[in-house]
């Protein structure tokens with residue numbers, strides 16, 4: 001801890017000039033945030049022409065019908081057009097809010113509201129909470145029409161929308177309520193630690209944020225689950241988990257079809273007691289032996305401790321956000337936005353490597369477990385991935401830079417190629 005603190009103190013001394021010099025922060029925040037928006041629009045413009053291709057890549061040609069391919073191209077094109085418009089629109093709104101003092105106005109409004117209830121401005125934490133929610137609610141209003149359009153026009157037109165206007169409104173109100181119920185105590189604790197720990201706040205806040213993250217994971221993943229019914233799939237998954245000594249406690253199925261049809265599988269829990277969750281849409285679309293291969297991939301993530309490694313990386317990430325906060329004026333931390341863009345490319349690269357490792361794990365199971373019946377695990381996984389991809393109308397042709405920036409998973413073609421190369425490597429060994 002002391003090592004951490006002395007390091008930070010040195011950085012603070014070096015950057016001390018920043019808080020003294022009269023720098024026009026507003027200007028720099030505008031320049032940097034526009035820079036990121038323009039870069040992201042450039043990526044979309046690189047990707048856009050690929051939606052006009054008339055046939056799928058060779059590796060996929062035998063797996064996807066022309067009709068499905070055309071559907072996916074249309075869906076991609078619609079989403080890309082919408083994305084470029086909403087990106088520029090949101091940037092204009094944010095820019096105007098910053099330029100015309102929206103944030104300062106919200107701070108004042110929070111003070112006025114507090115005053116009405118007889119509290120003075122010395123209730124800083126309370127004022128911060130009211131400020132944050134006034135800001136959150138008001139700034140989400142301009143983009144509300146965009147999300148309505150996206151749900152009821154784009155997703156609807158391509159057959160993905162399962163939401164009704166009533167459900168949409170309830171969901172929205174619920175999300176505001178949850179944001180308040182979770183956000184208010186989080187913010188209060190965060191600011192309290194910040195005040196209490198003084199300039200040694202970084203390690204304390206990091207500890208606090210790790211605990212909060214863990215709580216959120218438990219809260220998010222334990223929602224609306226039903227036990228998976230008896231049958232071939234259950235037997236297969238239980239047997240696979242048993243052979244790998246995966247501490248499987250419960251096996252669940254989740255209703256993924258209610259709101260959106262995008263589907264997958266995941267696991268969660270404590271090191272000695274884990275739960276596996278499979279989306280019912282995956283079960284409906286793929287054969288039991290293919291779903292088993294998807295789970296073999298997921299168990300690869302567990303075997304190589306990927307979630308733990310990701311957690312450690314995200315702690316370093318949080319540190320890189322908190323550390324400059326201690327030496328720069330608060331608003332200037334918005335300057336970190338472009339840095340975030342680069343960090344996300346790095347995080348994606350790590351996550352892509354993990355995906356590749358988990359795919360290899362599934363292909364190597366036959367040797368690891370000495371199980372002849374698993375010698376086609378790679379093929380089964382490939383088939384499941386293709387089905388998922390086609391049913392979700394996921395984009396088939398992807399620009400490499402666009403993908404590196406936006407995708408935490410390798411593209412379908414890259415994964416199929418990977419699976420193929422694991423197979424040939426193994427064949428050579430024999």
Ligand SMILES: [Zn+2]
Nearest residue numbers: 297301355358
């Ligand atoms: Zn994965």
